[in-house]
Amino acid sequence: MLKIGFLLPPGFQIMGLAAASAFELANTTARERLYDIGFFSAPGGPVVNSFGAAVETQALARRRLDTLIVCGLVSPAPTDRQTLDRLRSASRLARRTASVCTGTFLLGEAGLIDGRHVTTHWLFARQLQQQFPAAKVDSDRIFINDGSIWTSAGMSTGIDLALGLIEADYGAELAAAVAKKLVVHHRRAGGQSQHSTLLQLGAKSDRIQRVLKYARNNLGSVLSVAELAAVAHLSPRQFSRAFTTETGQPPAKAIEHLRLEAARLMTEQSRHTIEEIAQETGFIDTERMRRAFLRAYGQPPQVLRRMARMS
Incomplete structure (x- = not known):
């Protein structure tokens, strides 16, 4: 005991x-x-x-x-x-x-x-x-x-x-x-975020909020700085500066966090294959997504999926 x-x-x-x-x-x-x-x-x-x-x-x-x-x-x-x-x-x-x-x-x-x-x-x-x-x-x-x-x-x-x-x-x-x-509907893995990525980014202006919404709805795209700057109606340099000032993160880092959150939710809650999830969320290939999961959550996608299903 x-x-x-x-x-x-x-x-x-x-x-x-x-x-x-x-x-x-x-x-x-x-x-x-x-x-x-x-x-x-x-x-x-x-x-x-x-x-x-x-x-x-x-x-x-x-x-x-x-x-x-x-x-x-x-x-x-x-x-x-x-x-x-x-x-x-x-x-x-x-x-x-x-x-x-x-x-x-x-x-x-x-x-x-x-x-x-x-x-x-x-x-x-x-x-x-x-x-x-x-x-x-x-x-x-x-x-x-x-x-x-x-x-x-x-x-x-x-x-x-x-x-x-x-x-x-x-x-x-x-x-x-x-x-x-305990009626804990999902036994959350230790690597899961304390709060959602969008809330964490906390954009204040309409233009940056619009960019984040666009990015979340188009994760399968490349989402380059030039593309996001066009959504904000700013030059790439102005956009990068404004985005980082408001969210505390550079655009590339924020987009990776959005991709990770979407991929994790799909991994845990959908029946899509890992390959399909990588494509849908813009990771392109499973190895790139696996490395991102290990950095963020300490576990590969397959382990998080198995834990979610067991719960």
Whole structure:
């Protein structure tokens, strides 16, 4: 039986405990006690969450856990020294250490994410990178597994992280069954975007919004800068400058993100072949699309399709 411990810092956000339901349902689905779940804090005793309710905890000192999951706060704040000391010690003894949402900041304060690929809620990703420059922050991932460190984005993605842990422990079939019981209609792979590409680009002017709409509707075309500039009624140089200023990305990068999002949705939700999807979304050939998927999602299209169908 694997011991899962949730570390609850003072003022933790209660949604972080939603991940516990996944481990509970893994037990009932498997009809055996696969996981034992406990709630911990540095001193033990009641810990008040962000909503004002208290949760009884055990003292974390020298506890040997299989997996330690650190819950986050509503917004990042410095952590007390005792909690950080206990976190470091418990992490050394645990097989895995994970965080939900801004819990990644606690891992950072404890010195656990230097050189690691990590994520957190997109609102705080820039702050995380600035505060812990030795970490490799990816603001567009739902959860990331880098060796023994697992991190997740917003509070609800703690469920995705828990399902990923269950899959790593007992296989995709059990994880998919738990996801179904949780009414998680799709067990999202860790590489999936936290929000849509169009929302992320956030164009403000009508002309750039018109270009993005045109691009999304014509992904099978080449979509050169000259073609997109003509849609915006600008010269290529003016268009590139305006587009990058408004979206924060050069046109080529933004188009690749649109292609990736469309290709991923078609891969997971349609019956098109991988070759047809590559053509429809403008990747031209499957190898080019496969490399793009590996860069963005860490998995090739066939794996994401298989995971979606299992869910």
